Amino acid sequence: MKKNVFGIILVSVLFSCNGSQEKKVEKASIIKTTIAKDSLKEDENVANVSNEEFKKEFDILIPRSYRTYDAKNPATSLSEKWIELYEENGTYYLGKANFKTEKDFDECTGDSLVSISPKNKVIVFMDLPELKTGSVKSVKINKRKIWPKEKATYTFNNVSYAFRAEGKVLSQFKTDSDNDGEEIFKNVANYKLYLTIGNGVEKLLLAEDSFQDTFVELLFAGDIDGDGKLDFVFGANRNYEEERVILFLSSKAKNEDTVKKVSEIAVQFDC
Numbered sequence: 001m002k003k004n005v006f007g008i009i010l011v012s013v014l015f016s017c018n019g020s021q022e023k024k025v026e027k028a029s030i031i032k033t034t035i036a037k038d039s040l041k042e043d044e045n046v047a048n049v050s051n052e053e054f055k056k057e058f059d060i061l062i063p064r065s066y067r068t069y070d071a072k073n074p075a076t077s078l079s080e081k082w083i084e085l086y087e088e089n090g091t092y093y094l095g096k097a098n099f100k101t102e103k104d105f106d107e108c109t110g111d112s113l114v115s116i117s118p119k120n121k122v123i124v125f126m127d128l129p130e131l132k133t134g135s136v137k138s139v140k141i142n143k144r145k146i147w148p149k150e151k152a153t154y155t156f157n158n159v160s161y162a163f164r165a166e167g168k169v170l171s172q173f174k175t176d177s178d179n180d181g182e183e184i185f186k187n188v189a190n191y192k193l194y195l196t197i198g199n200g201v202e203k204l205l206l207a208e209d210s211f212q213d214t215f216v217e218l219l220f221a222g223d224i225d226g227d228g229k230l231d232f233v234f235g236a237n238r239n240y241e242e243e244r245v246i247l248f249l250s251s252k253a254k255n256e257d258t259v260k261k262v263s264e265i266a267v268q269f270d271c
Contacts, residue, residue: 138222
């Protein structure tokens with residue numbers, strides 16, 4: 001009888017220990033997330049720290065396939081009233097959306113797909129019909145990926161735009177590039193991208209805690225809204241099963257020395 005009582009007490013103690021360990025792990029995970037968000041300095045001004053806090057001013061889409069959820073598909077909102085930013089022979093243009101849509105089937109989700117197939121080489125579609133169509137002044141991008149401890153500077157209308165990056169490089173390796181060569185790819189955590197315009201104050205433009213085989217890439221730098229200042233389109237996939245694009249416009253910024261994040265689209269294609 002004593003042996004049975006001792007066995008019951010021992011099992012109870014072990015179960016209690018295991019339960020407390022699980023609670024500690026869960027709590028530690030929450031603290032880690034909180035620290036990542038609170039790591040921003042008090043004077044850092046970023047358009048969006050978490051997706052929940054960001055409210056886009058208008059919709060954007062990218063030329064790809066979109067999944068249908070609850071009988072709704074993002075691709076069906078695209079119309080000829082939208083404006084597309086596209087490239088042709090090294091020059092960028094704004095024009096009325098010129099595209100066709102095709103229905104397909106997603107074997108991963110077992111549901112339908114709608115694909116946007118543009119006539120031109122489109123970077124992004126924007127539900128902003130007031131934009132003026134025609135050629136767009138832009139700068140040649142000499143560094144699409146700005147790794148931690150690196151800088152990149154562009155000059156537009158005699159004003160400098162200086163990017164500076166911070167972050168922790170976890171590892172790096174050689175990979176094939178689009179130019180039939182090799183480049184160094186880095187696994188980065190706690191990434192921050194800053195922008196200084198002219199003699200203005202440095203602003204935090206973009207912050208990401210982690211990436212999974214992906215990184216931030218500058219897709220376009222030019223005057224989309226026609227105010228004589230640079231606007232930016234970034235690719236910012238957080239993992240290899242996501243395509244994410246972020247649009248920054250200068251005319252929407254409250255402070256004339258900076259730009260503002262106005263819209264974002266993130267498409268998951270995990271299986």
